[in-house]
Amino acid sequence: MSGLSFARIAAVMVKEFTQLRRDRITYAMILVMPLMQLLLFGYAINTDPRHMPAAVLSHDHGRLANAVVATLERTTYVDVKHLPGSEAEMDRLMRRGEITLALTIPPDFSERVLKGDRAQILAEVDATDPTAAGGVAAAVATLPSNAFRAELRGPAAKPVSPAPFEVVVHRLYNPEGITSYNIVPGLLAIILSMTLVMMTAMAVTREVERGTMESLLSTPATAFEVMIGKLLPYIAVGLVQTVIVLALARLLFSVPMAQTLAGWIALTVGIVLFITGNLALGYLISTVVRSQLQAMQISMFYMMPSLFLSGFMFPFAGLPGWARVLGEIIPITHFLRIIRGSLLKGQVLADMGTDLLALGGFLVVVAVLTVARSRTTLD
Structure with a gap:
């Protein structure tokens, strides 16, 4: 057994730095994540909301x-x-x-x-x-x-x-100031985003790594048809998650539910748009990354601004102006208004128009980008 060689150690170090440079997504996460944390914690988070x-x-x-x-x-x-x-x-x-x-x-x-x-x-x-x-x-x-x-x-x-x-x-709407009435409905948005985006991104990326995606594209099915076929089962999974969370919210925390049929219809429309938009985003991520690790990294990176800029942890109206602009782009922001408005305020479709349009617009944009990326990546 030879002695300790600094030359060999240096060679391994050079190899790792070279690999890191080639893995641009991981390299970007290392640089961007601390910067985003600094900006969010330093400027956006406000425990004493004003204005x-x-x-x-x-x-x-x-x-x-x-x-x-x-x-x-x-x-x-x-x-x-x-x-x-x-x-x-x-x-x-x-x-x-x-x-x-x-x-x-x-x-x-x-x-x-x-x-x-x-x-x-x-x-x-x-x-x-x-x-x-x-x-x-x-x-x-x-x-x-x-x-x-x-x-x-x-x-x-x-x-x-x-x-x-x-x-x-x-x-x-919450005269006793019960925190769970605000937090528990919001958790539905976080749970759906965290699980569906990551699950879809990693599942599709795994198929690309194994080569089964290329087999799918060799069939007469178009890229759009492949995307729809892959997302529909996960929509069912998201709906099951929603039912479970709402049932537990009512049984364990006595969270109010929608009181009218119109309220439930409005909530259902919002849930379906939100679930489908998250799944489409996960699919889009899979067209950008090269490995399941990268898919998980980007999914977690997406969740950070979603937590802090959506109004889940801190009042949205109390955020700085630039943070509210970014927050309006995030679908969780609009779904939080829909779920809380439906359960606590008795909102119907007429009250949710702006937020439903925002979710629908997000879904259309992400779906178009996904189909375009799928054709570019897989041709």
Whole structure:
């Protein structure tokens, strides 16, 4: 047995660096993954979300009512982005998830404040996400003590107890702030993405490695027909996973379910689009990679932004602007709105239109790219 040879060690090192350079996907993962972690953890993650969207329906256009709205915005917890003309319009905004806070100021607000007659305003908070609801509720609770410091003069400006008006807070959809009502439905999106994308990517890549994919392409079946035939069984697998997760969510965590047939139809459409889009993405990954290891690496790489930029772990509206733009591209973002909206808010197809179109658009784009890549790779 010869002694330790630094020349042989150096030769093996050169060989490994050469192999690493040839394996571009793994090399990219080594460089890009730490950078993405740094950006996501440093900039996108926010445990104290601010600038949540709000709507104000004010029947009193006096100076004191305007002061309440201005003081609310100065807290930075909410941004008043909607001024609905009716309660029905504001309810629709809340049900669709376009606002987190709905503030209603009655017509006699200013008059009752000046008379010391215990005025009230109504603050309705979307409590489907308890983290976001907590900050917004805390912000509106400070209004009675801060709103009129610069507006009231004379005897009315003297400190009084109780406060000049009261904020009545109603937490909608999840009044008890139960975290599992928000997390468990979201887990369905994560479970489906993690399993279906990786399962499809690795299964198709395995067939390419073994040469069975070339045998399929030697048949009269087109690339599109091969893709459809391969995805249909996995769609059934995804539907079984969905049924199991929803059943356990109800039995173990008492998560509310859709209450109407229209709600279940809307949810089913969203589930089918989401499952099919994930499977198509897994198939697309298989046309890019050369091994099952690379397929797994890219699948895991896809899951990181999906976890942090979709609204699963942190309120989506509290993310920075650039993170929200990226999040809108991720299908999990739209499916989270669909599943939570259906189960907790009673949404139907009309309420989910934008998110269903986003999932459908994602599916079409990925399917076209997959077919194009399949023809290029396999010709």
